[in-house]
Amino acid sequence: xxxxLNLLIGLAMGLNLLSLGTSRLPAxxxxxxxxxxxxxxxxxxxxxxxxxxxxxxxxxTIAGKGLVxxxxxxxxxxxxxxxxxxxxxxxxxxxxxxxxxxxxxALALAHLLPLLPEHAGTLLVPGALATVLTGFILLIGRxxxxxxVCGYLILENGIYLFGLLLIKAMPLLVEAGVLLDxxxxxxxxxxxxxxxxxxxxxxxxxxxxxxxx
Amino acid sequence: xxxxxxxxxxLLGAALAAAWPCNxxxxxxxxxxxxxxxxxxxxxxxxxxxxxxxxxLAFDPLARAVLPVVSLLFLICAWYGVTYLKVRHERxxxxxxxxxxxxxxLLSAGHQARHLGMLWIFTEAVxxxxxxxxHFNGTPRAFEATWKYLLVxxxxxALSLLGSLCLGYASLHGGGGGNLTFVAxxxxxxxxxxxxxxxxxxxxxxxxxxxxxxxxxxxxxxxAYGEAAxxxxxxxxxxxxxxxxxxxxxxRSVVGAAGAGTVADHTLMGIxxxxxxxxxxxxxxxxxxxxxxxxxxxxxxxxxxxxxALGPAGVMAALFHVWSxxxxxxxxxxxxxxxxxxAGSASMDHVRGMGLLTPxxxxxxxxxxxxxxxxxxxxxxxxxxxxVWAALNTGHGVATAMFLGCLLLAFFGLTRVVFxxxxxxxxxxxxxxxxxxxxxxxxxxxxxxxLGLSLWLGLFxxxxxxxxWDAAAKQLYPSP
Numbered sequence: 001x002x003x004x005l006n007l008l009i010g011l012a013m014g015l016n017l018l019s020l021g022t023s024r025l026p027a028x029x030x031x032x033x034x035x036x037x038x039x040x041x042x043x044x045x046x047x048x049x050x051x052x053x054x055x056x057x058x059x060x061t062i063a064g065k066g067l068v069x070x071x072x073x074x075x076x077x078x079x080x081x082x083x084x085x086x087x088x089x090x091x092x093x094x095x096x097x098x099x100x101x102x103x104x105x106a107l108a109l110a111h112l113l114p115l116l117p118e119h120a121g122t123l124l125v126p127g128a129l130a131t132v133l134t135g136f137i138l139l140i141g142r143x144x145x146x147x148x149v150c151g152y153l154i155l156e157n158g159i160y161l162f163g164l165l166l167i168k169a170m171p172l173l174v175e176a177g178v179l180l181d182x183x184x185x186x187x188x189x190x191x192x193x194x195x196x197x198x199x200x201x202x203x204x205x206x207x208x209x210x211x212x213x
Numbered sequence: 214x215x216x217x218x219x220x221x222x223x224l225l226g227a228a229l230a231a232a233w234p235c236n237x238x239x240x241x242x243x244x245x246x247x248x249x250x251x252x253x254x255x256x257x258x259x260x261x262x263x264x265x266x267x268x269x270l271a272f273d274p275l276a277r278a279v280l281p282v283v284s285l286l287f288l289i290c291a292w293y294g295v296t297y298l299k300v301r302h303e304r305x306x307x308x309x310x311x312x313x314x315x316x317x318x319l320l321s322a323g324h325q326a327r328h329l330g331m332l333w334i335f336t337e338a339v340x341x342x343x344x345x346x347x348h349f350n351g352t353p354r355a356f357e358a359t360w361k362y363l364l365v366x367x368x369x370x371a372l373s374l375l376g377s378l379c380l381g382y383a384s385l386h387g388g389g390g391g392n393l394t395f396v397a398x399x400x401x402x403x404x405x406x407x408x409x410x411x412x413x414x415x416x417x418x419x420x421x422x423x424x425x426x427x428x429x430x431x432x433x434x435x436x437a438y439g440e441a442a443x444x445x446x447x448x449x450x451x452x453x454x455x456x457x458x459x460x461x462x463x464x465r466s467v468v469g470a471a472g473a474g475t476v477a478d479h480t481l482m483g484i485x486x487x488x489x490x491x492x493x494x495x496x497x498x499x500x501x502x503x504x505x506x507x508x509x510x511x512x513x514x515x516x517x518x519x520x521x522a523l524g525p526a527g528v529m530a531a532l533f534h535v536w537s538x539x540x541x542x543x544x545x546x547x548x549x550x551x552x553x554x555x556a557g558s559a560s561m562d563h564v565r566g567m568g569l570l571t572p573x574x575x576x577x578x579x580x581x582x583x584x585x586x587x588x589x590x591x592x593x594x595x596x597x598x599x600x601v602w603a604a605l606n607t608g609h610g611v612a613t614a615m616f617l618g619c620l621l622l623a624f625f626g627l628t629r630v631v632f633x634x635x636x637x638x639x640x641x642x643x644x645x646x647x648x649x650x651x652x653x654x655x656x657x658x659x660x661x662x663x664l665g666l667s668l669w670l671g672l673f674x675x676x677x678x679x680x681x682w683d684a685a686a687k688q689l690y691p692s693p
Contacts, residue, residue, distance in 0.1 A: 113408055116386055132375065139368065145360070152367060159375045166381050169391030170330070 002122065004045050009127040009161070012038050013103055016134040019154060020095040025083045028150050029073050032157075036065025039160055043167055054167065061160070069153065077146055090141030102133035124165055131158030215257055216272035216325060219280070222249050223318030230311040239310050240298040243291035246314055247284075250321070254284040258681070266396050269328040278685035279459055280324045282536045283452040285666070286543050287317050289659045290444045293547050296655030297444055300554070304349065312345040316448065323456040329377050329393040332460055336373070336424060339453055340366050346445045347437055358440035365423060365433040373420025376413045380467070383409035395463050399470040399691070410471045417464050418480060424457035427484050427518060428491035431511045435499075438507035439559065443550020446503070450510045450546065451539030458517050458535065462528065465521060466689040481522035482612060488515030489619035496626025500561040503553060505630045506545055509585060512623050513538045516600060519616060523603040525686040530599035532682040537592025537670050541584045544663035548577040551657075552634065555650030561630060566639030571650060573657045575635045577664060582631045584667050586624045592670035
């Protein structure tokens, strides 16, 4: 329906692949923050007339996902003095292939789902699914705590993309919950990352193995 | 109004605890708030207020059937907590007390949520509020447990949000006006778009199932329960998991109204049996008695889920089991906490002869273990019997056989660990530690009371409780 919207979703899906292919944490964080800004712009171009609720969500998303969280993550990265994911559980090329595969699977799956006429032409559903799957690949396939947090945030970005389908019908409360969760979640994760670093002198979650059967 | 007080009083208590200057007197806020909450909850239980159908938060029959046991469990744990925090006077307890009270307030809100979005927000908030409780001990192992809890729990909670959005879209696609109260969703019934309802069901079951600790999403549980203090384990196992369970019950009723009840029941039965099996197998292998409690909790979450799959009679049995399991597990967690402190370790490899070192706690622990493995006069025996009856009456013969088989395996696993640490002669190092662990009244009486309540639930179950569970089942299955 809206070519600009589909262009932005396509960009966000491209950024998914970029995040899967990089080993450098600053690049991963930058990719994530650019994706956050793109997501924040989307509701503004979706609506014909801009009401204050939609504008508020857009601004909060840009500020949260685009600025606050990336800067918190950069601080955590500096505290921990690491900037590379050296030994991922799923290598960078296999992750890329998985990411591309999940994008194709998402497009195929989205065709099977019934959509309202006003959503029929958009890439929102496949974009959301592909982004959620990308988040999962990062969560499972990376060993550094910061990469996993980035994976979690990309997962949340996918959920946000899906939420755009409902932005008109759902109360603001639900969207506010998303943002609150995000900021608070990362805030706490950030503290914990900091403490794990002090406790283990490393940010390698593979060393978290004292507790096992 | 009183139902809102259930939420506001603990949250105000949490704010007060955060501002309270004195480390020594702060823990007294726990029983104070717990008592007000329990009195309010009891009042609402005996005089249920009228429920406005469109209300987002209300003390409805389902909340009435579950929230009182959470309140009761919290009150007794709070009593234990005062002594526990006195023993642990070296650690600042500001955040711990505040977080514990916040968890109570948010649990009350989650149990009363009649709106899909509100339910999610409060479950998410409980998840976050419980984080400081887990790393109270401040050891590297506690951090490890907290990290896993947050990562697994956070992913689960994200998936349940995605599921909630899918259910919202099912309503929108079916012509709904964006009203996400469960009443409105159930009224829409078969008007909900079926493919979206099924996707939503899977995501919500995985999401809230993670919070509940169903296998294979249970991986955070042994770490969290194994490292957290006994009081935290009791509240997580008896309170936090129950809010996820009622969430699944509420969503199941919407899915049932949409005409996919059979699919939902099959998945619930499958995941419940799988959880019981996984828990039973891990119980046979674990060597740590606190992790043992976590696997036992996974097993009982499986029992609840199986009950939820068996129609109104099964739901009633499951609600009964929420009570009996919550109270009995509370006694186990608190006595295990005592043993853990006295022994300095939670592993069978280092702990034995606790029957001599901490005779009272060990006696409660052993009795609680028999109660939770369904020894007749205790509550869990009767609730599990009702689950079996409901299963046989609905023609689930094979499932019943598997259910009983898993219970037997779990019994072997539990007795193996429990007698391994209670029997025998104490290790030499345990006595030589200098300051011996003293079993004061404040550490013994709370788990004993919980055990007594479990017995009471089995022997003298009042009719009013039965009516409350019946009303909740009627709320979830409106057509007779």
